[in-house]
Amino acid sequence: xxxxxxxxxxxxxxxxxxxxxxxxxxxxxxxxxxxxxxxxxxxxxxxxxxxxxxxxxxxxxxxxxxxxxxxxxxxxxxxxxxxxxxxxxxxxxxxxxxxxxxxxxxxxxxxxx
Amino acid sequence: xxxxxxxxxxxxxxxxxxxxxxxxxxxxxxxxxxxxxxxxxxxxxxxxxxxxxxxxxxxxxxxxxxxxxxxxxxxxxxxxxxxxxxxxxxxxxxxxxxxxxxxxxxxxxxxxxx
Numbered sequence: 001x002x003x004x005x006x007x008x009x010x011x012x013x014x015x016x017x018x019x020x021x022x023x024x025x026x027x028x029x030x031x032x033x034x035x036x037x038x039x040x041x042x043x044x045x046x047x048x049x050x051x052x053x054x055x056x057x058x059x060x061x062x063x064x065x066x067x068x069x070x071x072x073x074x075x076x077x078x079x080x081x082x083x084x085x086x087x088x089x090x091x092x093x094x095x096x097x098x099x100x101x102x103x104x105x106x107x108x109x110x111x112x113x
Numbered sequence: 114x115x116x117x118x119x120x121x122x123x124x125x126x127x128x129x130x131x132x133x134x135x136x137x138x139x140x141x142x143x144x145x146x147x148x149x150x151x152x153x154x155x156x157x158x159x160x161x162x163x164x165x166x167x168x169x170x171x172x173x174x175x176x177x178x179x180x181x182x183x184x185x186x187x188x189x190x191x192x193x194x195x196x197x198x199x200x201x202x203x204x205x206x207x208x209x210x211x212x213x214x215x216x217x218x219x220x221x222x223x224x225x226x227x
Contacts, residue, residue: 009153032212043117043203043218044156051213089155093212100171101146101216105155 003027003092006104014112019077021107023090026071032093033073035064036103039086047088048075080111114139119204119219126194126226134189134222136204142217144210145187146171147179149200150221156203162187163210194226 005024013019023033034049050057050064050073057064063076077084090104120135138145146161158171162181176198178190187206191198202222207214 006155034215036216041221043205043220044216045218046215049213091216100158100161101210102158102172103148103156105153 003102004090004104006090006107008107009105010108010110012110012112013077013080015080015082017080017111019075019080019084019109019111021075021088021090021109022072023074023104024070024072025092027092028071030093033064033066034091035062035075036089036091037086038089038106044087044089077109080109082111082113085109085111116140117204117206117217117219119202119222121222122220123223124225126191126224128195128226130194132191132194134191134202134204134224136187136189136219137185138187138204138206138217139185140206140208140217141184142206142208143184144208144214145181145204145206146216147177147187147189148203148205149173149198150203151200159189159202161210191224196226198224199226200224 007022035047036044037047038044048059048062061078066073087106087108089106092102117138143164147159148156157173160179162168168179204219205216207216
């Protein structure tokens with residue numbers, strides 16, 4: 001059961017460009033949408049998260065855009081840097097009937113110098 | 114605080130062997146969980162616990178056992194290792210497993226089953 005569907009699977013961006021990763025969800029009861037960042041050989045770590053009462057949240061070069069009608073949320077990385085090269089996961093909050101968090105399949109981002 | 118720690122970092126097993134992956138957290142978190150990460154599959158939940166003495170199955174529980182005798186520790190046991198269990202395993206914890214609780218991940222254990 002895939003609670004969140006993430007795309008693309010991989011992304012190559014030139015330094016200074018904009019990286020965009022998308023995530024679609026089905027359960028309209030979800031009310032918290034986080035993105036996690038994972039560097040090679042490390043565990044994932046929370047990058048940024050949004051609640052659906054706002055359409056956008058910005059933290060530095062990282063922005064989440066939320067489209068409630070389309071049931072999608074996106075991660076935008078402005079002025080992408082080689083240090084942003086990592087795998088990014090969207091995630092869903094716990095299912096209403098349990099305590100299970102679901103993660104997307106991940107997007108491998110490579111930023112070319 | 115050490116956060117979430119996992120041992121060992123790497124492990125090679127032969128088919129049929131058993132082993133325990135250790136996970137500990139020092140943040141007094143009630144919620145702990147185990148994930149496996151495979152290429153193209155993302156993070157898949159194996160088992161989770163909402164407190165000491167309480168565990169439940171996740172998405173891919175077959176072949177794995179867990180127990181939670183203390184708040185701090187949440188070991189994952191492979192009963193009879195199979196090549197399909199070759200993966201990177203992550204332990205995570207959060208305050209109460211609430212909607213907006215941040216999950217903190219350990220550094221992972223890379224397991225190879227021959």
